[in-house]
Amino acid sequence: MGSLTTVPLFSYSLVLSFLPTLIVAQLNPVYFEHDCNQGSGNYTPNSTYEANLNSIISRFATLSYFNYGFFNLSAGESSDKVYSIALCRGDMNQADCNTCLNSTATELKQFCLRNKIAMAWSELCLVRYANRDLYGLLENDPHTCAFNPMNASNPTQFNRALSELLNNLSSEAAASGPLRKYAAGNAPTGILQTVYATVQCTPDMTQENCTACLNYGRRELRLCCLGRMGCRVLRPTCVLRFESNPFYNETAVPLPSPPTTSSPTPSPGNGNNTTRTVIIVIASVVGLLILITISICIFKRPKRNKDIPIKVETKDADNEMSGADSLQFGFDSVLVATDNFSDANKLGQGGFGAVYKGQLPNGEEIAVKRLSKGSGQGDLEFKTKVQLVAKLQHRNLVRLLGFCLQEQERLLIYEFVPNASLDHFIFDRIRRAELDWETRFKIIHGIVRGLLYLHEDSRLRIIHRDLKASNILLDAEMVPKIADFGMARLF
Numbered sequence: 249m250g251s252l253t254t255v256p257l258f259s260y261s262l263v264l265s266f267l268p269t270l271i272v273a274q275l276n277p278v279y280f281e282h283d284c285n286q287g288s289g290n291y292t293p294n295s296t297y298e299a300n301l302n303s304i305i306s307r308f309a310t311l312s313y314f315n316y317g318f319f320n321l322s323a324g325e326s327s328d329k330v331y332s333i334a335l336c337r338g339d340m341n342q343a344d345c346n347t348c349l350n351s352t353a354t355e356l357k358q359f360c361l362r363n364k365i366a367m368a369w370s371e372l373c374l375v376r377y378a379n380r381d382l383y384g385l386l387e388n389d390p391h392t393c394a395f396n397p398m399n400a401s402n403p404t405q406f407n408r409a410l411s412e413l414l415n416n417l418s419s420e421a422a423a424s425g426p427l428r429k430y431a432a433g434n435a436p437t438g439i440l441q442t443v444y445a446t447v448q449c450t451p452d453m454t455q456e457n458c459t460a461c462l463n464y465g466r467r468e469l470r471l472c473c474l475g476r477m478g479c480r481v482l483r484p485t486c487v488l489r490f491e492s493n494p495f496y497n498e499t500a501v502p503l504p505s506p507p508t509t510s511s512p513t514p515s516p517g518n519g520n521n522t523t524r525t526v527i528i529v530i531a532s533v534v535g536l537l538i539l540i541t542i543s544i545c546i547f548k549r550p551k552r553n554k555d556i557p558i559k560v561e562t563k564d565a566d567n568e569m570s571g572a573d574s575l576q577f578g579f580d581s582v583l584v585a586t587d588n589f590s591d592a593n594k595l596g597q598g599g600f601g602a603v604y605k606g607q608l609p610n611g612e613e614i615a616v617k618r619l620s621k622g623s624g625q626g627d628l629e630f631k632t633k634v635q636l637v638a639k640l641q642h643r644n645l646v647r648l649l650g651f652c653l654q655e656q657e658r659l660l661i662y663e664f665v666p667n668a669s670l671d672h673f674i675f676d677r678i679r680r681a682e683l684d685w686e687t688r689f690k691i692i693h694g695i696v697r698g699l700l701y702l703h704e705d706s707r708l709r710i711i712h713r714d715l716k717a718s719n720i721l722l723d724a725e726m727v728p729k730i731a732d733f734g735m736a737r738l739f
């Protein structure tokens with residue numbers, strides 16, 4: 249067995265970006281990768297929990313219905329209830345699927361002796377079990393990535409073809425029916441060379457969540473496997489794989505057909521391509537000019553205030569104070585959400601203080617800005633500012649969800665934006681290439697819309713005053729969101 253090594257990838261210096269450590273392993277001939285959730289507690293030998301788990305495992309070998317290789321099983325009651333989700337690769341037939349699930353689940357239980365929660369990925373299937381429901385939940389951990397140590401001979405061409413292929417397959421898989429979310433395909437990478445790939449989500453994912461999972465997966469794949477001749481990215485709710493040989497059954501019946509409503513993005517005809525490129529380039533240049541003009545205006549402004557220097561008429565603020573309480577988070581609940589501001593949850597450190605990732609009890613992910621102590625700001629002033637900023641709601645602005653005030657602590661709670669900030673893309677030699685013109689244009693367009701909203705369309709008139717690439721966050725779909733109104737000034 250190849251040994252597992254933990255590879256710290258890179259540390260994002262900035263705010264609101266999140267990338268857990270990847271585990272990188274080399275491929276084994278008989279593939280088996282597993283994760284025992286040590287924190288999940290243990291079941292006692294011969295307990296009801298174990299019996300329930302065994303009953304699920306025994307069902308895997310003999311499942312008499314196929315369901316396109318997807319299974320949502322459970323056994324037992326209340327605290328002894330065991331939940332399980334299992335998925336075979338989209339080209340499997342029932343017999344091979346049953347065999348894979350049985351052996352993978354049996355092996356998993358042996359490896360993860362007594363852990364209540366565990367999961368495994370093997371050559372043709374994945375199996376998860378837990379003492380809680382798993383169905384329909386997009387989950388990011390555990391995740392792992394394994395590659396073929398051989399390098400592609402023409403990496404640039406290979407990566408370009410691969411990236412386009414995975415992009416196509418991801419949209420196809422996410423948009424396919426509720427029973428199977430799988431796509432396989434290949435693309436030429438040079439003379440007599442081809443890359444083959446499959447992507448698959450567990451079908452309990454919605455199109456949106458499948459897309460999100462595959463986006464994370466593709467990002468992980470680029471970090472882990474760029475230039476390699478083969479790679480697997482394994483996540484709880486989706487898997488991606490590419491190889492330079494055909495590893496899947498190309499003749500497997502493509503079932504079921506996608507719902508009529510969702511269709512892949514229309515592709516322009518070849519004749520239109522040049523015109524289209526020209527339009528995009530012109531539009532981008534215009535967009536950039538607008539941005540530059542705005543930035544110049546912004547930087548020409550004289551005074552700079554600290555913290556959140558939004559000034560308002562006090563009278564106006566008083567009227568609206570009552571609403572502020574609904575934005576207030578309890579300090580204890582923030583402590584729970586961020587695991588006591590643990591280092592593991594720290595996303596970055598800015599001039600104003602540190603930012604932590606957190607999760608609310610309802611599963612919503614948040615980013616908590618812990619402002620440096622002693623900003624000397626009064627409670628009322630702070631609340632007023634928060635309330636104003638919270639009113640600014642736009643697709644292209646990072647949303648402020650609330651705040652927390654506890655003695656010296658001043659916390660701002662924002663929506664969590666999964667992708668890195670723009671500077672991580674445009675100033676990085678490799679990742680820069682991921683931004684095609686279409687995406688760049690989309691980002692520019694989004695930023696301008698965000699600014700327009702701040703300047704013209706919101707009830708308040710806000711000038712950002714610190715607009716820069718590191719203040720533009722990108723969500724899973726690469727939609728830009730303007731962050732950090734710390735310099736904002738209200739007119």
Ligand SMILES: *[C@@H]1O[C@H](CO)[C@@H](O)[C@H](O)[C@H]1NC(C)=O
Nearest residue numbers: 291292293294295296298299
């Ligand atoms: C569990 O049951 C098996 C078979 O009945 C028995 O051999 C074993 O000793 C039991 N283990 C414990 C810890 O009770």
Ligand SMILES: *[C@@H]1O[C@H](CO)[C@@H](O)[C@H](O)[C@H]1NC(C)=O
Nearest residue numbers: 320321322323331381382383
């Ligand atoms: C999946 O399994 C869980 C646990 O048994 C059950 O509550 C849920 O209804 C199942 N979902 C579907 C769509 O079958």
Ligand SMILES: *[C@@H]1O[C@H](CO)[C@@H](O)[C@H](O)[C@H]1NC(C)=O
Nearest residue numbers: 309310347350351352354355
């Ligand atoms: C299930 O897998 C285990 C371990 O590989 C094996 O011993 C057992 O015979 C299998 N069960 C069936 C019904 O195939």
Ligand SMILES: *[C@@H]1O[C@H](CO)[C@@H](O)[C@H](O)[C@H]1NC(C)=O
Nearest residue numbers: 384385386387454456457611
């Ligand atoms: C996506 O996954 C999240 C997290 O598990 C879940 O709360 C949400 O309901 C899912 N979204 C959809 C549209 O199913």
Ligand SMILES: *[C@@H]1O[C@H](CO)[C@@H](O)[C@H](O)[C@H]1NC(C)=O
Nearest residue numbers: 396397398399400474475476
């Ligand atoms: C592949 O490339 C990486 C980095 O460029 C290098 O470290 C590694 O030794 C190469 N592997 C082989 C098998 O050539």
Ligand SMILES: *[C@@H]1O[C@H](CO)[C@@H](O)[C@H](O)[C@H]1NC(C)=O
Nearest residue numbers: 409412413416433434435515
């Ligand atoms: C990706 O999809 C586009 C549009 O359907 C198509 O033109 C292109 O050839 C596809 N590329 C690959 C590598 O499959």
Ligand SMILES: *[C@@H]1O[C@H](CO)[C@@H](O)[C@H](O)[C@H]1NC(C)=O
Nearest residue numbers: 339340341497498499500501
């Ligand atoms: C591929 O799938 C087809 C259709 O399900 C099946 O007839 C064929 O035997 C499969 N080939 C292999 C090598 O599994």
